[in-house]
Amino acid sequence: MVKFSAFLAGILIIFVNYFNSVMGQESSVFFAASYYHVSGFVIFTIILFLRKESFIDFKKLQLRYYLPGLFSVFTILIASFTMPVIGATMLMAFNLIGQTITSNLIDHFGLLGMPKRPLEKKKLIGYSIILLGIIIMFL
Amino acid sequence: MIYYILALFMGVIVVITPVLNGQLTLRTSTYKTAHLSFIVGGLSATAIFLIFGNSIIGTGFLSNTQPLYYSSIFFGVFLILLMNYYSSRIPAFLIVIIPFVGQTITGVLVDYYLIDKFSLTKLIGAGVILVGLYINAQIEKRDRKKRLIKENQGDN
Numbered sequence: 001m002v003k004f005s006a007f008l009a010g011i012l013i014i015f016v017n018y019f020n021s022v023m024g025q026e027s028s029v030f031f032a033a034s035y036y037h038v039s040g041f042v043i044f045t046i047i048l049f050l051r052k053e054s055f056i057d058f059k060k061l062q063l064r065y066y067l068p069g070l071f072s073v074f075t076i077l078i079a080s081f082t083m084p085v086i087g088a089t090m091l092m093a094f095n096l097i098g099q100t101i102t103s104n105l106i107d108h109f110g111l112l113g114m115p116k117r118p119l120e121k122k123k124l125i126g127y128s129i130i131l132l133g134i135i136i137m138f139l
Numbered sequence: 140m141i142y143y144i145l146a147l148f149m150g151v152i153v154v155i156t157p158v159l160n161g162q163l164t165l166r167t168s169t170y171k172t173a174h175l176s177f178i179v180g181g182l183s184a185t186a187i188f189l190i191f192g193n194s195i196i197g198t199g200f201l202s203n204t205q206p207l208y209y210s211s212i213f214f215g216v217f218l219i220l221l222m223n224y225y226s227s228r229i230p231a232f233l234i235v236i237i238p239f240v241g242q243t244i245t246g247v248l249v250d251y252y253l254i255d256k257f258s259l260t261k262l263i264g265a266g267v268i269l270v271g272l273y274i275n276a277q278i279e280k281r282d283r284k285k286r287l288i289k290e291n292q293g294d295n
Contacts, residue, residue: 003237006225010241012218018249019211026208027211030188039212044174056171065163069256071152073187073289078149082142088246089261091146093268096239096268098150112158122278130270137264 014088017079024080033076093134169223236272
């Protein structure tokens with residue numbers, strides 16, 4: 001069940017990107033991003049209300065915690081711009097390269113308050129295979 | 140070229156976001172964290188829309204979009220809830236691998252629907268990527284075990 005939910009999450013990621021991309025093409029990419037976040041705000045306001053939770057305390061909030069909201073907008077804008085041109089699979093493949101590089105940089109240098117874990121040289125085998133897979137996708 | 144760079148950049152923010160959200164969730168709650176994201180996202184996206192998308196308002200573009208596509212947010216909210224559910228319940232190495240399989244299958248099908256062409260090379264490529272991800276996940280798993288054993292020995 002838990003594994004299936006992770007599998008379902010993968011499917012949903014593509015659908016969210018695809019729907020936003022179509023909406024962006026048919027109306028405006030900026031409208032799609034605005035619609036998505038404003039309605040998300042409404043839904044989570046209702047959830048917080050139902051759970052009797054208060055809103056987050058903005059006074060105590062460090063500046064960096066505002067970034068995920070901005071990033072979420074970028075994610076939708078990028079997916080809407082790129083998916084019609086390079087397709088869903090290529091978007092995913094390049095997304096994966098970005099993810100691999102960033103997560104290794106975070107681990108290697110201990111960025112964003114994460115524990116420092118130097119890059120394992122053995123892992124270069126896996127990365128070479130990932131790179132090979134991406135080259136195959138271009139053929 | 141720019142499209143591939145943007146797709147790569149998307150991967151960068153996809154990794155940073157859960158790190159920051161995870162830290163905030165520990166101090167507050169999952170729902171408060173998601174709510175904050177949508178407040179910041181809603182304000183900034185609406186500002187961007189009003190600045191750059193102004194000329195489109197009033198041309199009746201809302202009616203161009205099929206109602207189905209407005210459901211993206213429900214998928215999005217469900218996705219956030221699902222991620223919260225499974226990320227603490229499955230082994231770390233599966234957190235990347237299982238959603239990747241789901242994405243690959245759906246991505247190839249969506250591309251088939253979009254471009255009307257089934258791409259075998261993309262599917263094979265994704266399979267090879269999966270092998271690479273699996274190998275590294277196994278290396279990480281073994282190292283974690285070694286570290287744990289070392290820490291336990293240190294404690295004794």
